[in-house]
Amino acid sequence: MGRFLVVDDNRAFAENLAEILEDAGHTTTVVDCGEAALQAARAERYDVLITDMRMAGMSGAALVHHLRQRDPGLAAIVVTAHPGEAELARAHAEGVLAVLPKPVPVPALVELLTRARRDGLVVLVEDDAGLADNLTEVLRERGFTAVVARSVPDVAGLKPVHPFAALVDLRVPGGPDGEALRRVRERFPSATPFVVTAFPEALPGDFEGRCVRKPFDTGALLAALEQVHGGRA
Numbered sequence: 001m002g003r004f005l006v007v008d009d010n011r012a013f014a015e016n017l018a019e020i021l022e023d024a025g026h027t028t029t030v031v032d033c034g035e036a037a038l039q040a041a042r043a044e045r046y047d048v049l050i051t052d053m054r055m056a057g058m059s060g061a062a063l064v065h066h067l068r069q070r071d072p073g074l075a076a077i078v079v080t081a082h083p084g085e086a087e088l089a090r091a092h093a094e095g096v097l098a099v100l101p102k103p104v105p106v107p108a109l110v111e112l113l114t115r116a117r118r119d120g121l122v123v124l125v126e127d128d129a130g131l132a133d134n135l136t137e138v139l140r141e142r143g144f145t146a147v148v149a150r151s152v153p154d155v156a157g158l159k160p161v162h163p164f165a166a167l168v169d170l171r172v173p174g175g176p177d178g179e180a181l182r183r184v185r186e187r188f189p190s191a192t193p194f195v196v197t198a199f200p201e202a203l204p205g206d207f208e209g210r211c212v213r214k215p216f217d218t219g220a221l222l223a224a225l226e227q228v229h230g231g232r233a
Helices: 011-023 034-043 060-070 087-094 106-115 129-141 152-156 179-187 218-232
Strands: 003-007 027-031 048-052 075-080 098-101 121-125 145-149 165-169 192-197 210-213
Touching (some): 003 011, 034 048, 034 060, 048 060, 048 106, 087 145, 210 218
Parallel strands (some): 003 048, 121 145, 192 210
């Protein structure tokens, strides 16, 4: 069963969600602001953070950032009534499993929580926007969180996250073949690299990760990721 931290200044919503989760056998802590959430996280290790975006004092994006500094493996879900706000880009850069609208679709949220994985962050480097979106969604369905880069410069701009794996297209804009892979391996040396490419002949000679040739079997790729993630548990 999971341990969840719910942060929302709408106390009625937060306590209703906590009751649903506790009826299912989970443990839930409810607080109404970011400072209280930081204090709760000092005393307890949680599997998933569920936070409102716009609160007095600390925003949801800032809270994700601060909690991840203490606990890099914490999964995070953001709920918001303002899906267009600029802070959401910051939250996505930190790596969130999902952003849900208010009023919150509680069944969808509960389903996400049952799948969410600690230490389940994946760096995804892919310049095909449609493929990147599709992979992000199928990763989410398995409880993994993706942070996305679409070019070599984007890799350099990624936040100091802690991925367990990286899915990297060998050929993306902004540098020669393999440059994005080189930078990912340099920045995230503990992440298991998966090269997803239509050009396997361009792989560097010292590559020791896994090569997935395009077009690929999504189910087989997910199974391989689950194997790697399970091996680190």
